[in-house]
Amino acid sequence: MTVFLSYSSRDKAGIQPVLSVLGLAREQVWWDQSLGTGSAWWTGVVEQIRQCDVFILAVSQNSLNSRSCRAELQYAQQVGRPVLPVQIGHVEAIRATPFAATQVLDYRKPRVDTGIQLIEDLRRLRASSPPLPDPLPPDPPMPYAYLMRLTTDVSGPILMPTEQVQMLAELKTRLNEDGEDASARGDIARLLFQLRDRADTTPDTRAEIDSIVEAVGLVRPGIGRFNKWMLAGVGALLVVATAVAVAVLVSRPEHGSKLVTTSELGVLLLTDEEVPQVLGRSDFEPGQIDVRTFDNRAVTNPPKCLGAFYNASDAVYKGSGYTASRNQPLKVGVPKTVLVVYQSAIRFSSHEQAKDFVRSSADNWKACANQPVQMTEISQPSGEQVLSTWKFAPLHDNGLQIVQTVDLEGGDAACQHVLRAEANVIIEVNACGGKVTDEAEQIAAAMAAKMPQVTR
Numbered sequence: 001m002t003v004f005l006s007y008s009s010r011d012k013a014g015i016q017p018v019l020s021v022l023g024l025a026r027e028q029v030w031w032d033q034s035l036g037t038g039s040a041w042w043t044g045v046v047e048q049i050r051q052c053d054v055f056i057l058a059v060s061q062n063s064l065n066s067r068s069c070r071a072e073l074q075y076a077q078q079v080g081r082p083v084l085p086v087q088i089g090h091v092e093a094i095r096a097t098p099f100a101a102t103q104v105l106d107y108r109k110p111r112v113d114t115g116i117q118l119i120e121d122l123r124r125l126r127a128s129s130p131p132l133p134d135p136l137p138p139d140p141p142m143p144y145a146y147l148m149r150l151t152t153d154v155s156g157p158i159l160m161p162t163e164q165v166q167m168l169a170e171l172k173t174r175l176n177e178d179g180e181d182a183s184a185r186g187d188i189a190r191l192l193f194q195l196r197d198r199a200d201t202t203p204d205t206r207a208e209i210d211s212i213v214e215a216v217g218l219v220r221p222g223i224g225r226f227n228k229w230m231l232a233g234v235g236a237l238l239v240v241a242t243a244v245a246v247a248v249l250v251s252r253p254e255h256g257s258k259l260v261t262t263s264e265l266g267v268l269l270l271t272d273e274e275v276p277q278v279l280g281r282s283d284f285e286p287g288q289i290d291v292r293t294f295d296n297r298a299v300t301n302p303p304k305c306l307g308a309f310y311n312a313s314d315a316v317y318k319g320s321g322y323t324a325s326r327n328q329p330l331k332v333g334v335p336k337t338v339l340v341v342y343q344s345a346i347r348f349s350s351h352e353q354a355k356d357f358v359r360s361s362a363d364n365w366k367a368c369a370n371q372p373v374q375m376t377e378i379s380q381p382s383g384e385q386v387l388s389t390w391k392f393a394p395l396h397d398n399g400l401q402i403v404q405t406v407d408l409e410g411g412d413a414a415c416q417h418v419l420r421a422e423a424n425v426i427i428e429v430n431a432c433g434g435k436v437t438d439e440a441e442q443i444a445a446a447m448a449a450k451m452p453q454v455t456r
Helices: 016-024 039-051 061-065 067-078 112-127 145-154 161-178 182-196 203-216 236-240 274-279 303-309 351-366 439-449
Strands: 002-006 028-031 054-059 083-087 284-286 299-301 322-332 339-348 372-378 385-392 402-408 414-422 425-433
Touching: 002 016, 002 039, 002 067, 016 028, 016 112, 039 067, 054 061, 054 067, 054 112, 061 067, 067 083, 083 112, 145 161, 145 182, 161 182, 161 203, 182 203, 274 284, 274 322, 274 439, 299 303, 303 351, 303 372, 303 385, 339 351, 339 439, 351 414, 351 425, 414 439, 425 439
Parallel strands: 002 028, 002 054, 054 083
Antiparallel strands: 284 322, 299 372, 322 339, 339 425, 372 385, 385 402, 402 414, 414 425
């Protein structure tokens, strides 16, 4: 007996408490961790819906805006799978949703009683799960199938001017239709920039793409963690080399002896509701949660300063003993006042391993203080090397954490980075923008304050 969990890619942190309680109840849950694309991916999703005995929709404004989630829900209803709506995020108007006449379980602030209610509702629905209809309804069409077609077209050897105009017109239409879905918006942005960068693209097409990008705030997908959102006013250096330097050395009391599990790791990330409470601002945009460390392929001089520049860097965490990670970017503000924050929770097998990682990282990052540090990144898709220089300030140690700021030489940008050990987890936060104060410290403290939820 399987539970199918349908969710938006922007809600990976929000579904972690649901996954945790289902795991404790020994429920077998299928959820699309890859959130891939293509016909084979969609065929697999459809088959899992048919095989499940209960369909759970993680309700949020993100999932309600997601064409994939809507298609999954509609097909589950067509094949008679019992549907359990569980609210895990903000919804603008619940009465305007498909569940206006349905009891929705509010799981935004999980408690023992809501966890019990979730399992009771699930098992009640399972008991009434009907057999599949015979014959089965036709498979639903794959959401965003046009992305595969346009990806093939934009990669072709020749695009005539008329073809460019037609492709751009369709991308504009799709952006209007699907721009609220973060995953689709990112893919459309990628195609727009790919079309713009072709050698045979006309100046008129290129100029119109630039106009669209500026009007709706699209950014060029890059290799850097912060490159997902451009820090306006900093220029090309900051686009390809948004860097942070910090060291945090923490010695906090243990939250008991319980270790944080992988399924609980996402609970430590701040949710859509918590970010405005911590920063005192509601003008923020959450990015997709990444479950892996990041191969940034950058080079720093001195080399040991790489960890001071990047959050959850593959090269830094490799061989450290970490077992899982959850990483999410957040954009706050508007052009010229934008702040980019990256929050990470990295799991280790023991308290001591997490502490040892902080100690070794602190030794490396302290060596970066009071000197300029050069960073070289590879700009995508051109492949050219881009060099930037950053000046590190002295470390500040308050006994709980060491904080270091860094400034971009020749540019209007400052950054702050926090690294701390809590139980068997590393909390790592970067904040970078035209004006940075203590945002990284605020978010790291708020993440640490959530630790008792998973260690008590």
